[in-house]
Amino acid sequence: MNAPAMIQAVSERFPAAVKTSHMYRGDATVVLRRESLLGVARVLKEDPAFEMNFLMDLTAVDYSCFGKKSSPAFFSSSGVMVSPSPVIPDADPWPGPTGPERFVVVYHLYSLPLKHRLRLEVPVEEADAEVDSLTSIWGGANWLEREVWDMFGIRFRAHPNLIRILMYEEFAGHPLRKDYPVNKRQPLIGPVN
Amino acid sequence: MDQPQTQKATPGPIETREMLLNVGPAHPAMHGIIRIVTKLDGEQVVDADVEIGYLHRGFEKMSETVDYNGVMPYTDRLNYVSPLINNMGYCMAVEKLLGVAVPERCHYIRVILSEISRIADHLTCVGASAMELGAFTVFLYMIKAREFLWELVEMVTGARLTVSYGRVGGVKGDLPEGFAERCRNALRETRRVLAESDALLTRNRIFVDRMSGTGRITPENAISYGITGPFLRSTGVAYDVRKDCPYAVYDQLQFDVPVGTRGDNYDRYLVRMEEMEQSMGIIEQGLRDLPPGPVAVNPETGQPIPAAEMVDQGKAGNIAAIADACATTDPTLEGSAKPRQPNIAVGEKRVFLPSKEDTYGNIEGLMQHFKLVMYGHGIRPPKGEVYFPVEGANGELGFYIVSDGGSKPYRVRVRPPCFFIMSALHKILVGEMAADVIPTFGSVNMIGGELDR
Numbered sequence: 001m002n003a004p005a006m007i008q009a010v011s012e013r014f015p016a017a018v019k020t021s022h023m024y025r026g027d028a029t030v031v032l033r034r035e036s037l038l039g040v041a042r043v044l045k046e047d048p049a050f051e052m053n054f055l056m057d058l059t060a061v062d063y064s065c066f067g068k069k070s071s072p073a074f075f076s077s078s079g080v081m082v083s084p085s086p087v088i089p090d091a092d093p094w095p096g097p098t099g100p101e102r103f104v105v106v107y108h109l110y111s112l113p114l115k116h117r118l119r120l121e122v123p124v125e126e127a128d129a130e131v132d133s134l135t136s137i138w139g140g141a142n143w144l145e146r147e148v149w150d151m152f153g154i155r156f157r158a159h160p161n162l163i164r165i166l167m168y169e170e171f172a173g174h175p176l177r178k179d180y181p182v183n184k185r186q187p188l189i190g191p192v193n
Numbered sequence: 194m195d196q197p198q199t200q201k202a203t204p205g206p207i208e209t210r211e212m213l214l215n216v217g218p219a220h221p222a223m224h225g226i227i228r229i230v231t232k233l234d235g236e237q238v239v240d241a242d243v244e245i246g247y248l249h250r251g252f253e254k255m256s257e258t259v260d261y262n263g264v265m266p267y268t269d270r271l272n273y274v275s276p277l278i279n280n281m282g283y284c285m286a287v288e289k290l291l292g293v294a295v296p297e298r299c300h301y302i303r304v305i306l307s308e309i310s311r312i313a314d315h316l317t318c319v320g321a322s323a324m325e326l327g328a329f330t331v332f333l334y335m336i337k338a339r340e341f342l343w344e345l346v347e348m349v350t351g352a353r354l355t356v357s358y359g360r361v362g363g364v365k366g367d368l369p370e371g372f373a374e375r376c377r378n379a380l381r382e383t384r385r386v387l388a389e390s391d392a393l394l395t396r397n398r399i400f401v402d403r404m405s406g407t408g409r410i411t412p413e414n415a416i417s418y419g420i421t422g423p424f425l426r427s428t429g430v431a432y433d434v435r436k437d438c439p440y441a442v443y444d445q446l447q448f449d450v451p452v453g454t455r456g457d458n459y460d461r462y463l464v465r466m467e468e469m470e471q472s473m474g475i476i477e478q479g480l481r482d483l484p485p486g487p488v489a490v491n492p493e494t495g496q497p498i499p500a501a502e503m504v505d506q507g508k509a510g511n512i513a514a515i516a517d518a519c520a521t522t523d524p525t526l527e528g529s530a531k532p533r534q535p536n537i538a539v540g541e542k543r544v545f546l547p548s549k550e551d552t553y554g555n556i557e558g559l560m561q562h563f564k565l566v567m568y569g570h571g572i573r574p575p576k577g578e579v580y581f582p583v584e585g586a587n588g589e590l591g592f593y594i595v596s597d598g599g600s601k602p603y604r605v606r607v608r609p610p611c612f613f614i615m616s617a618l619h620k621i622l623v624g625e626m627a628a629d630v631i632p633t634f635g636s637v638n639m640i641g642g643e644l645d646r
Contacts, residue, residue, distance in 0.1 A: 024577045024578060024579065025289050025290065025292060025577065025579050027578070027579055027580055029578075053416050054416060054419055055419050056419060056582070056589065056591065056608065057419075057580070057591055057593065057606070057608040059593060059606045061578075061595055061603075061604045062604075065603075066597050066603065067576070067597045067598065067599075093575065093576070093577075094575070094576050094577035094578065096576060106593065106606075108580055108591070108593070108608075112416065112430065112432055112437075115437050115438065117438075117580075119580065138417050138418075138419065139414065139417040139418045139616070139617065139620075140417065140418040140419035140420075140613050140616055140617070142616060143612065143613075143615075143616035144616075151253075164246075165245065165246060166245065166246040166249040166645060166646075167246065167249065168246070175251060175254055176253060176254055180254075182251075182254055182255070182257075182258050
């Protein structure tokens with residue numbers, strides 16, 4: 001299935017679950033409602049029309065600083081406008097972050113028999129940063145979700161072992177959040193008990 | 194007083210206790226730093242807990258603080274045994290974000306160097322695994338072969354390990370003169386080493402006994418854990434990004450994807466040995482099909498403009514004629530007489546960081562360089578998000594990049610292939626002998642820089 005057909009098939013199959021969809025540079029992306037993620041993922045894996053048997057990647061993006069700090073595109077800091085490069089195609093632009101929610105959890109699925117890819121995005125609010133765990137569908141989700149918890153502080157409901165994976169237990173904060181300063185230092189080990 | 198004698202006569206159940214064995218974090222067989230806490234029942238592993246993160250350097254956080262080309266040195270340090278594949282994967286992800294296409298010669302150069310890296314990576318993995326099983330000779334042979342390949346890498350990039358050879362929109366420089374000949378010689382030497390190692394290992398009783406049947410994983414489990422690369426192919430699943438989602442020029446090259454049948458350590462060894470042979474075939478085809486090298490003309494006008502003539506044109510006010518042209522300068526600076534290299538990079542000056550010959554050799558190159566490296570300037574992809582996978586030495590190496598239209602990437606996520614294998618390791622180790630932990634872990638080819646980022 002190519003990307004437009006993929007988006008159409010998913011949207012028709014789950015009309016209530018799909019918020020929006022877009023295709024940027026050929027990557028099919030479907031934005032889902034948080035509560036429907038688990039059901040959609042299970043169908044995508046098991047339905048012969050999709051057969052997305054690989055959870056290729058699972059990560060998150062913190063959109064809280066999106067477009068706020070950097071100067072607008074194609075303007076240099078001296079104020080002299082540089083015309084957009086003609087070789088960069090601008091048809092079919094990216095619609096931007098999906099909504100007011102701070103975080104977006106991003107799933108990359110791949111189908112080994114049908115050789116198609118799909119990106120699922122689930123927007124999550126900071127106050128209630130929790131999505132369903134996919135560990136019951138893919139074993140690989142276990143560590144990936146631990147990493148997202150570690151780096152972004154997004155919890156995964158029904159995860160069997162949601163503890164930090166790259167950082168140590170005493171580490172305070174979640175380093176990939178945009179409000180975590182890049183040069184902040186913390187003691188490498190916590191107090192010895 | 195003589196009670197113990199009567200107690201001895203009634204044999205009760207033998208008291209057994211599980212033993213906790215800590216392998217790592219600093220253990221010679223734990224390539225890099227990782228800790229496996231195993232619970233042993235006698236010699237059998239009943240539980241294994243894998244702890245990672247000892248080499249976490251914040252790759253993804255750091256990438257958000259530098260411009261697009263600035264990420265390149267960090268990608269070198271992901272899988273530091275095959276940094277050229279990381280460079281290539283990252284460059285192609287940003288190029289996808291930009292929507293630009295690089296010339297075919299650039300693709301070929303990237304493919305040739307990626308395959309050289311892949312061979313070096315597999316040589317390291319097989320050699321180190323063999324060494325841990327006592328075959329030190331094989332390790333030395335394979336490191337010798339890797340040395341030939343690293344000399345090639347050094348010849349092209351100027352560095353051996355942290356090469357930073359990729360550039361968004363191209364590569365740092367063209368292949369040097371005499372590269373094809375050197376490359377063929379190196380491959381000949383590597384083939385000789387592989388034949389020697391094959392003779393020493395493949396039918397070696399000790400090696401086969403240690404490798405065969407240990408570290409088994411079923412294809413269903415491997416897919417569920419997202420395992421890719423040689424580890425997945427050893428189970429019989431022929432997934433190779435180069436074949437299934439071809440990128441660069443892999444669809445124009447002939448090669449086979451070797452698969453195993455049993456998914457054990459021995460099959461992984463065989464798959465890696467055969468993949469090296471296939472990679473050498475790819476390199477030879479790449480050298481054969483490589484489109485011709487740089488031509489000493491401007492891509493727009495077909496001719497380079499001598500500097501004096503350019504000055505005359507400028508004085509006459511004919512700016513349009515020289516706006517995008519390059520000048521040939523007096524060779525007072527080494528490299529300044531070298532021609533522009535349009536065949537290895539996109540023609541778009543707002544994307545490609547020029548080669549050092551251009552930066553130091555002519556004013557256009559210098560300006561192009563500064564427009565890309567100065568604060569507030571640089572490559573500015575449109576807003577968007579892309580995911581681009583390439584076949585790394587350990588499996589699918591994917592880069593997910595989000596751009597907010599600024600000169601720095603908003604988010605860079607790398608899908609490290611060995612992270613997925615490590616997440617399944619506890620499943621593979623349970624039920625095995627304690628001694629089998631070493632060959633199984635060796636066949637994962639864990640690279641700390643990539644795993645912990």
